[in-house]
Structures are given as structure tokens and as C-alpha cells.
Amino acid sequence: MNRLYPSRHIAEFRRIFQDPVLFIGLVLVVIFVLIAILSPIYAMVDESRTTEGRELFDRYLNSPVYRTIIVNTLRMGLIVAALGTALGFLIAYVQVKVDVPFKRLIHIVALIPIISPPFALATAVLILFGRNGMISQGWFGVRYDIYGLDGLSLVLTLSYFTVAYMNLKGMLQALDPALDEAATNLGASKWRIFRTVTVPMLIPGIAGSFLLLFVEAIADLGNPLVMGGNYEVLSTRIYVSIVGLYNTTAAAVLSVILLVPSLLVFIVQRYWISRTSVVSITGKPSGVSQQIRHPLVRWPLFAVVMFVVLFILLIYGTIFAGAFTKILNVNNELTLDHFDFVINGYGSEAMKDTTRLAAIATPLAGLLGMIIAFLVARKTFLGRNALDFATMLGIAVPGTILGIGYLLVFNQPNEITLPLVGTIEIIPKLTGGRAIFGGAGAIVLVYVVRSVPAALRSGVAALSQIDPAIEEASISLGADNFRTFMRITLPLIRPAFLSGLIYAFARSMTTISAIIFLTTSRTKIMTHQILNEVENGRYGNAFAYCVILIVIVLVAIGVLSIAVGTTSGAERTMEGGA
């Protein structure tokens, strides 16, 4: 009989088919991945495989100038990934495991950078530490050249470390304190526990954060444009190829080059995690984690974290100050003109449109992320890795390429011709002001595509901490897959789900390069308006936009936290009883 099922994977497929909800979920996910991620990327990759494209590959890879640019990109990506993951880990560790004051403040400040509208951090850092910076020139009297790698590393680390912080904090909180206690009882020191218990348990999260930060950093466009100086990276090259040289083939070739390191890191990370994964067996932490109180550990860590916190506050303070003054550092007269512009002027439309679209994209991205995470982490079907991989492409490809790909694929209705039935329109025209919803459909789709990978990774990281036996128990007790997912899995990975939602909303509100080609006369997007204001030198308006954007996202985080809840009734009961 065994021959009828040549592989375990196919058997698993049979199980999936038998469960209609799981089956529908899988089909929807596959359709989403094919249409929204793979087809636009394929359109662009196809563009690089022409004769002209092949010649360009040859030319770029043999040119010392382009080799330098590639090395620059990788170096920047690695520095930012390492610094950002380290910083995220440090703050998450201090937040969860060390007894320090101001935890609430530290948490909020660490979350703020995820709401970094493009250009905001870089512009603020230039005002503070630029060649005529308020601090560098004003206090120290040095004309410090922050343009280039050092400035970029600083700004990108600050922009993206929050992803690492949120992932690792979720995982640290999910760690069962009983493990620490057991290790302590067995005579291990705190340092030894940190080294042999905490860190190994966090490796999936650390690696996942490293990957996300790396691909975010090498694909970032806004910051290198503002403060790249002479430090050339691939993303700006791609941008110049499209926007300046009108050469989509060159852009496609450079994107494929940019794609290679992202994919390599991704593969290495998967391999590494699968070898070193450590699973805790309980589902939820029981008992209260014991905090580190040793003064020699506590106060130095506190000092470092507070320095980071103050630095971030300083930068965001600059953004706020810039929003309320005529021209910060030139004419410091207070004014409300910039807010008048955003709230009552022509800027208001963008504010409403962007918020609405992000609000639509957020639940879609969060749920999709968790469903894919569940499928990837819990089911073994043929193409499981491919699904994970394809979903991650949503963030691994530079946004500009996704945008152009969308234009190539969705600027006309997509039809299929079937025998007998004739031609049917399966996807209507999605891009441009005359498409359905005034082109908003494509923008929502891009928002979802860009947000799902983070939700997926935090979902997978959370699931890998939860023993599948709990779900198996649910199935054994007669619940179907859907019920198990909704009642067992989702509540257990709720911190990851919440962080996925928050990330999706913040990401959607702040994304720029992917939607720059998709904004239409009927759908205006805030980040695109910010770009216009920065370009035209109206920094005040740009800062006012940023402030309002930050407020909107903070309100949304509050609403999401209440809606999703940090603790369910059952857990509260348990904690109350404990």
C-alpha cells in the first residue's frame, strides 16, 4: 500500500484536500503569491533576460565602478543588519529580563522608529549632525561630513532596528521562566543561562531579524538619496536608471544583481536555523520571569539603553521642532502654517487616502502572514519552502522594481481565453487613475505584499517556539484545522500577530519606493507628498506630514493593541490564579 503514496508530501496534500478550510486557505495564499508577488517580479526579471540585458550584466559585473557599488551595498547591508539586530536584542533583553526603571518609556521609544517616514530621520540627522548641524557645528564647531557610509549606517540602523526589537521581545516574553529557574537550580550563573539558554532559544528570531534588516538596508532608497554623498549603492543606481535614464532593462539587471545577496542570506539563514533550532515544549510561559538585578549588569545596560533612547528622542524632537518652526536652524520663528497645509491645504487628501488604504491592507497582511506562517511552520506539503520563499520575495525585491512590475502587469486587464467559454477578464486593470478604485487596488496590493513577509517571519519565529503537540492535542480532541488555527494557534502567537499588524500598518503608511510609480490623480499618498515637499525644500511641511503620520500610526497601534488584546480572558484567569 505504501507505494500508492510515494512521498510523505503528497500524503500531506491529501490531508489538506480533506480539510476544506485548509484547502481554501492554501489556494487563496497561492493565488495571492502568484498574482501579487511573482508575476510582477517575473515581468521585471524577463526584462533583464533580453540580449541587451545580458550585455548589461557583462558590462556591470566587469566594471570596477559597479563592483565598488555592489561591495558598498553589501557592506552597508551587513553593518546595518549587525548593528540593528544587536541594538534590537539589547533593548529587548533589557526590557524583558533586566530590572530597570522607565521600561514603558524605553518600549515606546523603541517602537517609534518603525514609523519613520522616508527622509524624516535622514533630514533630521542632517539638521543635527550635518556640515552645518545644530550639534556638530553649533556645539562642537566641527564641519562634520556625515554624508556617506557612517551617516547611512546610523540612520538605517535607527530606522530598522525596531523590527529586531519587536521580534526578539515577543520571543523573550514567550520564553518559559521555568527554563531559567531549572538552569539556576542546576547551578548555572546568569551569564551561563544567557549564553546557553536564552540566546539559543532566540536564534530563529535573531537570524530572522538579521535577514529582514539586511534586505531592508540594501533596498532602502530614501536615505541614500538624502545623505549618500559619494557612497553609491545599488538602490540609487536602479532609481537613476529608471527615473533618469528611462532604462527599465538596466534597472531590471541591477535589481537582479541586488536580488542575489538577499536570496543568499535568506537561504543561509534557513539552513542555519533548521540546524540550530531549539524548541520549548510548553505553549505559554508559566510563572513570572526572574529579573536580573545585579548592579554591575543592570546599570551599564540601563545607561546604554537610555543613551539610545535619548538619541532617538532627540531626532524625533527635531522632527517635531521642524514641524512647528518656519525653517529649523535658519529661521526658528514658531508657526502653525505647516500643519495648516497638511490638515486644510492640498495635503489633506493624501492624509485621508493613505490612512484608508493602510487600514484596508493591515488586516489582510496580518492574517495572510499568520496563515502562511501556519502552513509553512506546521504543514509539510510539496512546495512549502517555495511558498515561504516566494512570500519573502515581497520584501527582498527593491520597491521600485515591484512598482514598475505592477505597471507592466496590471496596467491592462488580464484576460485568459478558454475553449468554449471564450475570453474572460480575470484581473481588471489595477493601476492608474482610470482603473477600478482610482488605482487604489494596486496600492493596497503592494502594501500587503510589502508587509506580509514581516508578519510571516514573526509568525514562524513564534510558532517555532510552540510545540506542535498542543495543536495535535486539539486535533485529537476533534477540532478541525480551522478551529485549531483560530482557537489554539492564533491566540498562542498573538504577540507575533499583533506585531505583524502594527508592522503592516506602519510599513504601509511609510513605504515610498514601491508606490512612487503607482500614485494617481485620484489616489494620493503621503510619502509621495513628503518626497515632493522635501524636494522643493519645504522641510517644514514635510516634518508636519511626518508628525501627523506618526500620530496616525500611534493611534492605530493603540486601536490594534486593544482590538487584538495582549492577554485573553483565559490567560488573565490563569495569571490571576498563579
Next chain:
Amino acid sequence: MKRLSLVVFCLMIVVAVAPVVTPAPTQVQAQEDTLTVLCTPQEDWCVAMTQAFEEETGIETSYVRMSSGESLARIRATQDDPEFSVWWGGPADAFIAAYEEDLIEPYEPELASVLAPNAVGEDHSWHGVYVGALGFCSNVSFLEELGIDPPTSWDDLLDPALKSNVAMAHPATSGTAFTAFWTIVTLKADEFEAAEEGTGYDEDGMPTQEAIDAAFEYYSELHQNILQYTRSGAAPGQMAGTGEIAVAIIFSHDCVKLQVEGFEGVVVNTFPEEGTGYEIGGMALIKNAPEPEAAKMWIEWALTPEAQVIGQDVNSLQLPTNPDTPVSELSVNLSEVNLVDYNFVAAGMNRVEIVERFDAEIAPQPTE
């Protein structure tokens, strides 16, 4: 019964009128109650223009603002089903390139006759709506600190004291920067021509390769003084205003706009004595435009003095192309500025090659 007969009557009218209305292109105008504009100048100007047009005609007008490179890429990507009907603003060379790619549709507005000959594109493919000259926008206190006067010559920019203290945009993304490059090509060609006839220009009046090479030499020398090539043409002005750099190479009207909008006394606007380049902002009907009649109305209207004066309200102080338009006293008087004989067609034809070479040879070079 009455109501039913009314419905039938209305239906009959619709049936009777519909065949007449739909196919006749002249009457389509009545049907077009919307217009979508691709707008390249500063956003506040786009808003003011579209609002004024809407008030004037009752046509609901919306716009998207994009830089000229993005605009061209967008029009090209959506050429099978364009979403824009008219493209307004941005340097003419992008319009010349668009016409060569068959992306815009010639249309001759009535007021084309009042325009200067260089503000009318080949076959009336585009028409000029404003003019502006390049200048140097300098931070006064920074220059004092460096102990130098505001530059009045292109060679002044090569002063070693200005090392890392000059900024301009990247010619690939910015029409401004490309204008600056072609200005040097023209000046070098004039120089060669004065020394020996035939060395600066060929028999067709095109600058010779030697002149172009000489311009590359100038820019590779200037590269040592450039802090950063920005994406947008006007951005270096902001950097000069905030004191990040000493001198920005930008359009003089952008420098004046900075002065009016908060940097008064901070920046000063000067011109190179040997001659400077200028831009003509274009406007064109997009091929297969969804709202062609409304777009034509826009093109007619945008050349009227009433439309051309709108920029002054939002401190966009480019000079109008219609000579009947009153000029703001803040605008730069181009008759007092020495302008080079800027050949837009030659510039447009050489654009791709120059931009790619600049991108490969100059922009990525390390500075010492």
C-alpha cells in the same frame, strides 16, 4: 401613467441623441467633464493651475506631480492605456524625447503664434509655458567664512576653497543639471569656434565631440568640489540655504523662491558672466489621451496671460512665454543676464549619451 410617459419620452430623447453625440468628436467636448494633468513643476503651482482651470471651465481637474524623468517613464509604461491627457511643465528636452518615442500628439493652439520660435516644438508637438535661467545660489555667511566672493564665472566654482562645498543635481534625474552640463558644452564650443573656425561646431551647427569632451573635463574637475549629486534640480538650493554647502547650481527662479520663502538674506543669486543656460518648460497633449478635448482646452488656456500669471501667486517666478503676461518684479530679468545660444534639439539628441557617460565616468569617481 404620466410618469411612465415621461420616462418613455426621456428614453426616446436619449435614443435619438445618443448616436449623434457619441461619434462626433467635436461634440465629445460636452461629455468630457474631467481632465487629468501630469504636472512637473512645484506642487503648489500645480494646485493653483488646476483649481483655476476648474473654475474657468467647470471641468473637474486633477493632477499627479512627478519629476520629468519619472513622468516620461510613467507615460511610456502606460502608453497603451494612458491615464493622463496633458503633460504640463518640466524642461523641453523631455518633451523632445517623448515626441521621438511617439508618446505625445502634436496640437497647435491658437496662441502658438505669440510664442518665441524656440518655445514651439517640432510639428507643434510641444509648446513652451515658462522660461528660466541657471544661476549660482550661494550661502552668504558660508562664503564669508571661506573668504571668497559669490561666484560670477563657471571657473570660480573650481576654486579649491570650495572643496566639497558645491552641490548640483544628477543630470540623469534632473533637467536642471543637464541644462548646466549642456551650458558648458555650448561655452566650450564657442571658445573653440573663436580660436579656430569649425572646431567648436560642425557644419550642421551641432557642438563637436571635442566640445563635449571638454565639458566632461570641466565636470570631472568640478567633481572634486561637489559634495553630493541630488536627485531633484532644486534640492541643492535648500542645502545652500541650510549651510550644508556654500554654492548650489540651480535655476535662478528657484533661488528667488527660496529667498521669498524664508531664506531672505541667507542666500544670494549670481550669474556666470561668460553666459548661462536656460530652460523652456514644455506642455503637450499625450498620445491617445482619454480626455483629448479637455486637454486641448487646457493647452489653449495655459498659454493665456491669465493662466501664465498664476505662478507668481505661489512664488514660482519663472518667466512667462506669452509676452502679454505681466512679469513679477521679483522675477529675474533675463535681458540683464548673458544667455548662451542654447540648442535644445542638439541637447535633446545628445542627452542619453551624455547622461550615461556622466553616470559612468564622473558621478562614481572618488573625491580626494
